[in-house]
Amino acid sequence: MGSTSAEHSSPKSGTDGQIAPSGVGRRDLIKRSAALGLVSVPAMGFLSSCASGGGDGEEKAKAGKKTDKNPLAVNETAQMEFVLFDGGFGKEYAEDAVKVYEKAFPKAKVKFSATQKIQSTLQPRFNGGTPPDLIDNSGAEQMDMGVLVGKNQLADLTPLLDAPSYDDPSKKVRDTLRPGIVEMGQFDGEPVWIMYYAYTVYGVWYSQKALDRLDEKYPETWDEMLAVCAKAKKKGMAGWTYAGKYPYYIPFSLYPMIGKVGGREVLDAIDNLEPNAWKHPAVKACFEAYYELQQKGYVLKGTPGLDHIQSQTAWAKGEALFIPNGSWVENESANVIPKDFDLAVSAPTGIDSSDKMPFGTIWASGGEPFIVPAKAKNGTGGMEQLRIMLSEASSKNFTAKVKSLTAFNGGTDGISLTPGLKSGVAALEKAGDNVVNPRLQDWYVKLQKEQIGVSGLGEMMAGRATPAEAIKKIQGYADAAAKDDSIKHYKHQ
Amino acid sequence: MQHGKYRFIVGFLALPLGLYALFVIWPFIQSIYYSFTDWTGLSPEFKTVGFDNYTKMFHDDVFWKSLQHSLLFAVLLPVVTISLALFLSFMINVGGRRRRGGPAITGVRGSSFYKIVYFFPQVLSIAIVALLFAFAYNPDSGAINSVLRGVGLDSLQPLWLGDPNLALWCVMAVLVWSTVGFFVVLFSAGMASIPADLYEAALLDGAGRASTFFKITLPLLWDTVQSGWVYMGILALGAESFAVVQIMTTGPGGPDYSTTVLVLYVYQKAFRDGQAAYATTIGVALLVVTLLFAAVVMRLGRRERLEF
Numbered sequence: 001m002g003s004t005s006a007e008h009s010s011p012k013s014g015t016d017g018q019i020a021p022s023g024v025g026r027r028d029l030i031k032r033s034a035a036l037g038l039v040s041v042p043a044m045g046f047l048s049s050c051a052s053g054g055g056d057g058e059e060k061a062k063a064g065k066k067t068d069k070n071p072l073a074v075n076e077t078a079q080m081e082f083v084l085f086d087g088g089f090g091k092e093y094a095e096d097a098v099k100v101y102e103k104a105f106p107k108a109k110v111k112f113s114a115t116q117k118i119q120s121t122l123q124p125r126f127n128g129g130t131p132p133d134l135i136d137n138s139g140a141e142q143m144d145m146g147v148l149v150g151k152n153q154l155a156d157l158t159p160l161l162d163a164p165s166y167d168d169p170s171k172k173v174r175d176t177l178r179p180g181i182v183e184m185g186q187f188d189g190e191p192v193w194i195m196y197y198a199y200t201v202y203g204v205w206y207s208q209k210a211l212d213r214l215d216e217k218y219p220e221t222w223d224e225m226l227a228v229c230a231k232a233k234k235k236g237m238a239g240w241t242y243a244g245k246y247p248y249y250i251p252f253s254l255y256p257m258i259g260k261v262g263g264r265e266v267l268d269a270i271d272n273l274e275p276n277a278w279k280h281p282a283v284k285a286c287f288e289a290y291y292e293l294q295q296k297g298y299v300l301k302g303t304p305g306l307d308h309i310q311s312q313t314a315w316a317k318g319e320a321l322f323i324p325n326g327s328w329v330e331n332e333s334a335n336v337i338p339k340d341f342d343l344a345v346s347a348p349t350g351i352d353s354s355d356k357m358p359f360g361t362i363w364a365s366g367g368e369p370f371i372v373p374a375k376a377k378n379g380t381g382g383m384e385q386l387r388i389m390l391s392e393a394s395s396k397n398f399t400a401k402v403k404s405l406t407a408f409n410g411g412t413d414g415i416s417l418t419p420g421l422k423s424g425v426a427a428l429e430k431a432g433d434n435v436v437n438p439r440l441q442d443w444y445v446k447l448q449k450e451q452i453g454v455s456g457l458g459e460m461m462a463g464r465a466t467p468a469e470a471i472k473k474i475q476g477y478a479d480a481a482a483k484d485d486s487i488k489h490y491k492h493q
Numbered sequence: 494m495q496h497g498k499y500r501f502i503v504g505f506l507a508l509p510l511g512l513y514a515l516f517v518i519w520p521f522i523q524s525i526y527y528s529f530t531d532w533t534g535l536s537p538e539f540k541t542v543g544f545d546n547y548t549k550m551f552h553d554d555v556f557w558k559s560l561q562h563s564l565l566f567a568v569l570l571p572v573v574t575i576s577l578a579l580f581l582s583f584m585i586n587v588g589g590r591r592r593r594g595g596p597a598i599t600g601v602r603g604s605s606f607y608k609i610v611y612f613f614p615q616v617l618s619i620a621i622v623a624l625l626f627a628f629a630y631n632p633d634s635g636a637i638n639s640v641l642r643g644v645g646l647d648s649l650q651p652l653w654l655g656d657p658n659l660a661l662w663c664v665m666a667v668l669v670w671s672t673v674g675f676f677v678v679l680f681s682a683g684m685a686s687i688p689a690d691l692y693e694a695a696l697l698d699g700a701g702r703a704s705t706f707f708k709i710t711l712p713l714l715w716d717t718v719q720s721g722w723v724y725m726g727i728l729a730l731g732a733e734s735f736a737v738v739q740i741m742t743t744g745p746g747g748p749d750y751s752t753t754v755l756v757l758y759v760y761q762k763a764f765r766d767g768q769a770a771y772a773t774t775i776g777v778a779l780l781v782v783t784l785l786f787a788a789v790v791m792r793l794g795r796r797e798r799l800e801f
Contacts, residue, residue, distance in 0.1 A: 119764055127537050143535055147767030151536035244655055245743040302632030304748070305655030314633055446766050454747040462655065462748070486531070486549075486768060 061378040069104070071163045072380045072387065079109045080381035081132035083122060085139045086114035088328055089198065089368065089402040094136070096397055097389045101381075104388075108381070119143050126153055131373035134382030136197075138368050145194060145369065145442060149187045150488045155372040156191040160383040166391035173390060180437045181407045184366045187490055195386055196366020198398075199405040201327045201345055201424040202252040203362055208342035208419075210237070210321055218346045220359045222289050225349045229298035232321050239298035241320035243308035247461060248453025250290070251438070253324035256363040257348040258286045259436040263356035268492045271439045273482035278475040285351055287460065287467035294463050304462040309333075316341065326367075330420035331403050343420040345427050361434040362427055366407055369442075443490045444481055451477035521780070524773040534769025546774035555750055555758060556775060560782070562661060563755040566668075566729040567786050571722050574669050578676030579718070581611060583706055585677070586684045587692060598692045608681065611674040619733055622671045623740035630654050630663055630741070654742055657751035664737050664752055672728065676721055683717040684710060719790065726786050730779065731756060755779045 061078035064070060080101065084094045091114040098112050111132075115121050119141035125131045126143075131153075137143055148154050161174035161182065174182055178199050185192040204218075211218065214232060219225040229239030243249040259267045262282025269277035277283075293299055300320040303311060309332075315323045316336040323329075330343055337343060347362040370389075372382040388394060395411035398404065403418050405411075405425070412425060428435070440448040452474050460470035481487065528546055532539035550556050585604040601607075614622060629636040630653035638650050654660050687710065695705050711718070728734075735756040739745050746753035746761070755775060763772035 123535060126535055129537065141764070144533075144765070144767035147533045147535045151533060151538060153536050245747075247743075300633065302638070302650065302652060302655075304743075305630065305632035305652040307627070310631055310633065319633070446761075450744055450746065450761075454744040455749045458743065458747065459657075459749050462652070464657070464749075486771070487766075 060376075061381070063380065068164075068169065070384075071169075072159060072384050074105065074380045074384045075108075075378065076105050077107045078378045078381060079111060080134070080378050080385065081111040082113075082134045082382070082385060083118070083132045083136070084112070084114040085118055085136040085142075085368070086116050087139045088331055089398075089404065093394070093398045093401050094389075097385065097394050100388045100391075100394070101385050104384075105381075117141050126373065126375075129375050130377075131375055132382075133372065133376040133378045134385050135371050135373065136368055137194075137371050142369075144445065145371075146187070146444075146488045146490070148371070149193050153374055154193040155374045155376065155379045155383075156193065157185065157195055157372065157383065157386075158190070158192055159380075160195070160386055161192060163383075163387060166387055167393075173387060176390065176409060177407050178364075178405075178409045179433075179435055180364070181366050183493070184437065184439075184442075186493070193371065194366075195370045195390075195407070196368060197370055197386075197389060197407055198367040199364065199407055200367040201362065201364045201405070201427060202256070202325070203345045203347055203427065204253045204322050204349070205315075205325045205329055205343065205345050205420075206322050207318070208344045209340060210318060214321075218344075219349050221352045222349060223352070225289075226292070226296070226298075228321070229293065229296070233298060237318065238300035238320040240293055240322050241300035241303045241306070241311045241315050242324055242461070243306065243311045244302075244304035244458070244462070245307040246449075246453070247458030248441070248449045249308065249324055250457045250461060251324075251441075251448070251453070252326055252363065253348040254286060254290060254457070255438040256361055256436050257289075257350060258282050259363075259438075260348065260350045260357045260359070260361040261285055261355045264436060267436055267438050270478070271443065272491050273444075273478050273489065275479065275482075276475065278471050278478060282356075284467065284471060287471060289351065290457075291460055291467045294461055299461065304458065312336070327404060327420065327424050328367075330418060341419075343418075344423040345420065347427055347431060357434055360427075360430040360432075361436060362431040363438065364428060364431070364435050365437045367404075439490070439492070444487065447477055447481045451481075524776055527770050528774040528777050530770045532770040533767045534763055534772075535767050539770065542770075546771050549771065550774050550778065555753060556778075558750050559753045559755045559758040559775075560778070562753060563730055563734070563779070563782065565661075566665065566734055566754065567726045567782070570665060570668055570729040571725040573665075574673050574725055575676060575718060575721055577669065578673050578680055578721075579706075579711070579714075581607075581673070582677045582680035582684060583702075583710060586681055587705065587710060588702055598689045598696075608678070611677045613674060614671045615674045615678075617671070619671060619736045620740060622667060623737045626663075626667045626670075626737075627654070627741045655748060657748045660742055660748060660752045664734075664741060667737050667741070668729065668733060672725065672733070676725070679721055680714060680717060683714045687713045722790050723787055726790065727783060730783050730786065735760065755782070 061075040063073045064075040064078075066073035070076075082094070082098060084091055094114070095112065098110050102108070102110055116139055118135070118137055118139055122131060122135060123143065126148075137145070137148075161172065163173055165171045165173045165176045168176075181196055181199070182192055184196055185194040187193060206218070211228075214228065214235070216228050216231065219228050225239075232239050255267060258270075262280055266277070266280050266282050269280070270283075300311075300314060306314065311323065312325070312329060312333040313336045314320060316333055316338065327345070330337070347360045350359055350361075370386055372379045372386075376382060389398075390406075390408050392408065392411050395406040395408035396415055398406050399411055399417075399421070400415045403421050405421070412421075417425065440452070456465075456470045456474040456477070459465040459473075460467060465473070482489070527539075529541050529543060530539045531542050531545075585600040585608055587598055588601055617625075632638055632650060632652050632655060635653075637653065641647075641649055651659055653663050691709055691713075692705065695709055700708065734754050738752050738754055738757050739760070742752040746757055756779065759772045759775045759779065762768045762775060
């Protein structure tokens with residue numbers, strides 16, 4: 001206790017505990033220390049910079065010499081820092097690409113790291129103005145792209161897209177990419193902020209073997225779909241299951257179905273948050289079709305309580321025939337999918353022949369978004385690394401290692417494809433130009449996942465809301481999002 | 494000598510007060526300040542917007558829902574957990590029958606074994622507990638529904654976490670399960686310090702278990718119960734409730750916002766939606782709720798301390 005020591009050090013203090021007038025009393029001490037606390041708090045403000053502070057960072061690396069081999073004029077000696085999301089695709093493919101970079105620029109140091117905690121690692125660095133040169137902004141801790149773009153934190157990747165491609169100098173990088181990749185990287189206007197590296201096929205995933213056993217082929221109209229489900233039910237198998245705890249998986253087959261039934265404009269209107277976009281008859285027809293699955297008992301019992309892994313496991317065990325999912329499912333559920341499962345994907349079933357788009361209309365889009373921060377010290381280095389990754393060799397390496405397509409158009413010749421991947425390539429071929437790309441999930445994350453997914457579709461597919469109620473609720477959420485000026489709004493070009 | 498005295502005191506206090514100011518008070522002030530800005534959390538630029546965030550918060554349905562759930566957690570969890578822990582520790586320490594040749598006051602048979610069993614969940618990290626229960630609640634192949642099927646209740650197969658009417662209770666049950674052991678040990682330690690002659694006197698007067706508990710154990714244990722109460726309430730408002738909701742529930746926070754709590758909402762706003770300023774506003778609301786809770790408990794729990 002401070003007061004006792006004060007007594008002892010004072011020669012005049014009495015034995016009865018009375019302190020000499022000049023000494024520091026207990027009360028005084030408390031008062032003074034409280035005052036000290038009050039004074040020191042604002043003083044700290046000058047000493048420590050606040051969390052959002054930070055300067056402009058250091059100087060950017062000077063441009064190097066522009067040559068045929070170095071079209072982006074990367075500084076040959078500057079350090080390049082690359083942060084990768086260490087998720088389902090692992091990190092080997094990126095490490096391989098880094099080796100190519102190091103070979104091309106032997107004097108440059110490459111600082112490569114892989115993490116699952118993209119946001120916790122990088123958010124402070126963005127705030128401090130010292131972000132790395134290339135980031136794979138993916139996973140559960142993905143930083144909100146809309147905010148990054150809106151706050152001018154990203155570099156325009158147009159120089160990369162206009163640079164000659166790695167394999168063929170007469171072709172620009174942008175001409176070697178799959179459909180939709182460049183558009184997906186745009187938010188409003190010309191600049192391209194994001195380079196999606198993986199290419200994901202969404203749709204209805206199933207076991208060809210299970211369908212064969214039912215003596216059926218994949219249904220193209222909803223009546224056929226109901227017939228297949230009825231047949232499966234007789235054999236003790238549910239027609240459908242989905243990630244009940246994350247009902248925003250349902251749109252992977254529902255959105256392209258809406259596009260097929262009502263045409264692209266319906267999906268564009270939904271993405272643009274137009275008034276009454278969800279009240280379109282095509283939306284209603286598709287919602288009612290899905291609701292019918294639930295009402296007729298064609299959805300695996302207990303599905304609303306399953307997470308994505310649990311639902312995929314039940315489906316792989318043959319408890320359900322169909323599941324809406326993306327092409328990552330082959331890798332993610334590899335250990336539960338039986339060898340003779342014969343995994344296949346199909347474009348979603350439509351309503352009937354009066355649908356606006358042909359059967360085969362599918363949702364495919366980029367995944368694994370790579371970004372180069374505007375304040376990166378060696379941004380051109382980051383772009384060069386991306387150019388290397390978009391070469392045929394790197395793309396093939398990726399496809400072979402992680403069973404997924406890349407943004408590079410091609411790169412599947414000469415390597416053996418897994419059943420799911422093969423079926424995905426076939427589905428893309430069948431679709432041709434009829435590839436739709438709904439953007440809600442990257443433009444308005446909260447609206448898509450929490451509101452449309454969990455509160456709207458989740459409740460409807462659990463049988464707790466009718467299609468009309470779900471549509472009304474979702475339209476309300478969309479209207480609120482359109483009015484909310486704290487979020488940035490986007491429009492299809 | 495006088496100078497030396499000051500230097501001595503300042504030397505003692507400067508470091509801890511400085512650390513306290515830097516790591517506790519300063520972040521509080523910062524977050525209150527940020528709640529008046531439009532900071533996104535993803536860029537160093539922001540401007541002050543006055544009370545906009547607070548107006549928005551008062552019109553935000555999800556905020557009110559989260560607040561409601563958090564308050565329910567803060568009120569219900571301590572009551573259930575502490576009553577259960579008091580009962581269990583009483584049975585372990587005092588509630589046993591007298592055995593021939595043994596001490597007059599003893600716990601039920603096998604009490605030392607139970608003590609370890611009850612403490613077991615405390616050894617597991619809350620994340621693991623949440624994950625384990627998420628598996629148990631799986632309506633398709635989870636332990637609970639399998640048991641129900643096993644005893645012939647095929648028709649009773651609830652969706653547990655998938656059902657908006659059950660999900661919140663499922664989450665609470667997990668929190669009770671994982672924390673009750675800690676309080677059993679805490680209260681056991683408290684009961685051990687109550688002199689045995691008090692119990693013996695009560696026994697001689699013919700007191701049964703219930704009246705022994707209410708007339709002797711509880712009053713003498715009151716201080717421990719009260720601090721346990723505050724601790725449990727803060728835990729229910731803070732990190733533990735976040736972990737279980739985030740890991741176990743639909744969405745998370747669902748189905749249909751039936752399990753969202755304030756801490757989860759803060760997290761989602763700051764780290765999913767890029768609205769750090771709005772998140773700090775909700776954080777300020779959470780701070781107020783927590784302080785109120787502590788004040789109420791201290792106020793209600795105030796009674797004269799018994800010396801023994």
